[in-house]
Amino acid sequence: MTVQATIPGTSYYVHKVQRGTGTCQWANCNCTEHAAFVKKDYLGAVDADPAAIRSWIHSHFGIACSAGTNDVQNEQALAALYPPVDLTHRFDVPSQVDRDALDAGREVGVIEKYSIWHGTPWDCSVSFNGGHKVRYLRRKWNPTTNRFERLRSDPLADGINGPKGPRWVPESLAEAAAEALFSDHNVETEYTRSFATTAPKRVVWAKDTKTGVVGKIRAAADVASAAMGSLARGMKLAHSGVVTGTTWTINGWTGNRWLRVTSINGTAVSPARYVALGWVTGPTGAF
Amino acid sequence: MPPTTKHPDQAEHDFGAFLEDPKHQHRQKPDKPDAVDEQAIGEAADWHKAGKGHPEGWHQVGEGEDATFEPDDPVHAAKLREG
Numbered sequence: 001m002t003v004q005a006t007i008p009g010t011s012y013y014v015h016k017v018q019r020g021t022g023t024c025q026w027a028n029c030n031c032t033e034h035a036a037f038v039k040k041d042y043l044g045a046v047d048a049d050p051a052a053i054r055s056w057i058h059s060h061f062g063i064a065c066s067a068g069t070n071d072v073q074n075e076q077a078l079a080a081l082y083p084p085v086d087l088t089h090r091f092d093v094p095s096q097v098d099r100d101a102l103d104a105g106r107e108v109g110v111i112e113k114y115s116i117w118h119g120t121p122w123d124c125s126v127s128f129n130g131g132h133k134v135r136y137l138r139r140k141w142n143p144t145t146n147r148f149e150r151l152r153s154d155p156l157a158d159g160i161n162g163p164k165g166p167r168w169v170p171e172s173l174a175e176a177a178a179e180a181l182f183s184d185h186n187v188e189t190e191y192t193r194s195f196a197t198t199a200p201k202r203v204v205w206a207k208d209t210k211t212g213v214v215g216k217i218r219a220a221a222d223v224a225s226a227a228m229g230s231l232a233r234g235m236k237l238a239h240s241g242v243v244t245g246t247t248w249t250i251n252g253w254t255g256n257r258w259l260r261v262t263s264i265n266g267t268a269v270s271p272a273r274y275v276a277l278g279w280v281t282g283p284t285g286a287f
Numbered sequence: 288m289p290p291t292t293k294h295p296d297q298a299e300h301d302f303g304a305f306l307e308d309p310k311h312q313h314r315q316k317p318d319k320p321d322a323v324d325e326q327a328i329g330e331a332a333d334w335h336k337a338g339k340g341h342p343e344g345w346h347q348v349g350e351g352e353d354a355t356f357e358p359d360d361p362v363h364a365a366k367l368r369e370g
Contacts, residue, residue, distance in 0.1 A: 088306060097305050103298030141290050148290070196299040 017164065018155035024054050024065035030133040031057070032155040033109055034074040037135070038082045040107055040192045043282020045204040046082055046233075053077045068131065071111065071190060084234045087190040094186055095175040101191045102139035102150065109135045109190040112177035122169050124156035131181065132156070136174065137166055150174045201259060201280040201287055206233040209251045215279040221245025221258035228273055229264075237275060238263035250278030 018032045019025045031053040038048035056077040057069050071089050078085045087109070098108045115129040135153040142149045148171040158164055178187040193202065207214045215231035223246050237259060245258040259280060261273040281287040293301070 090306070093305075097302060100293065100298045100302040100305070103293040104295050104302055105299075106302075139292060141292065191302075194299055196296060199299075 017158035019158050019160075024051075024058075027065060027068040028054055029155045030069045030071065030074050031077075033133045033135050033153070034078060036153070037087055037107070037109060037190070037192055038078060038085055041085050041087070042082070042202075042204045042233075043286050044284060045282050048078075048082055052081060056081055071109075071133075071188065075190075084236075087192065089190045091188050092184075092186045093189050095179060098136070098175075098178075098187065098189055099139060099148075099171075102136060105195040107135055107137055107192040109133060110178040111181060111188045112174075113180040114177070116173060116177035116180055120173065122152070122154070122167060122173075124154055124158070124161040126161075128156075139171065140168075142168070145170075147171065195286070200236050200238040200263075203231045203233055203235040203237065203275075203279050204282055205231075205251065205279055215250070215276070217261070217264070218258075218274045218276075221260075221274045223248050223276070225274070231275065231279055236265050237261045237280065240272065242277065243274070245274065248276040248278060250276060253278055 018029050024031075028050055031050040034053055035048040035050040038046055053074060054069070057063050057073045058065075060076070061069075061073055063069055063073065075085075075087060075089055078087075098110070101108050110133075112132050112134060113130070114125065114132040117123045118126065118129075132154075134155070136150045137153055138151040140149055140151075141147075149168045150171050151166050152169045152174060153166045157167065175187075178189070179185040181188065193199070203215065205215065216227040217229040217231060219226040219228055221243050238261070239259045240262050241260050242257050243260050244256055247254055247256045248258075255277055257277040258274045259277055261269065261275055263269060264273070277287065292298070
């Protein structure tokens with residue numbers, strides 16, 4: 001029996017392959033995975049381009065195609081191209097923290113040493129030994145193999161050397177690969193947004209895709225109430241829950257649930273403001 | 288009973304508590320040596336020097352598949368960089 005709590009927000013994932021991204025394809029794992037991070041962080045509402053990220057890094061850091069990029073460079077590129085994306089980049093993290101993040105429904109990105117995978121069924125490059133960026137999408141106990149496993153998105157899994165797309169791998173190997181980069185066996189890692197019910201939500205739509213209308217912050221959970229300001233993509237909304245209000249239509253979808261907002265981009269608002277849930281909800285309905 | 292994953296709310300709490308700990312706020316690479324997997328690098332090099340191709344169980348590019356990426360191709364080995 002598989003014991004797995006229901007995790008909100010993980011009903012879909014995005015996988016791109018490193019060598020399908022054209023520019024700098026031989027050293028583009030990090031940009032490829034960061035593009036996927038953007039899509040996940042914006043719940044599918046933004047489709048980031050690995051080549052654009054790579055190009056931004058090249059122009060700002062002078063990193064040529066013959067070399068790879070690091071997390072700091074990629075995060076700066078995302079901040080410029082798709083603001084604001086906060087991936088909570090950390091060094092010196094024990095692997096247990098990544099397990100917690102996956103159990104909580106976050107995606108986890110790590111830098112790993114690829115040689116750990118050589119000789120295993122999950123090896124997608126027999127001659128590559130160095131630093132590699134991958135994402136882990138989920139975590140589960142597998143009663144058949146009697147081990148924890150992680151759903152691994154390797155940008156080298158392109159359908160040529162092994163199947164295209166994510167595969168379940170032993171968690172022990174996943175952690176060994178990430179821990180092998182540093183002498184103290186901690187890992188370098190990043191995390192996508194939280195789907196916890198109390199976590200701040202982020203505006204994912206710059207404007208209505210059907211009408212072009214920009215969203216409003218309302219004084220009440222009512223489309224006819226006073227507009228207290230405009231919404232912008234990426235705006236961070238802390239809240240005290242979801243309430244029922246008048247019916248809204250956003251991107252062709254209708255609903256009557258509103259976010260009761262207590263702080264906007266870190267600044268508390270009183271009395272509370274209201275934002276139609278459609279502005280913070282991705283195409284799959286996750287928020 | 289098999290081991291279980293944490294409840295998402297508990298996991299999120301534990302995750303957040305760790306990140307808020309001042310000991311774990313490193314956003315730049317710490318000043319410490321990288322680990323080097325000399326053995327694995329050596330083994331891979333030995334395989335290729337000996338002309339053995341793939342060890343047992345490694346994936347091969349099949350006939351008719353995309354030939355733009357050839358795993359035994361030394362050009363590929365030279366091209367793929369850390370990143």
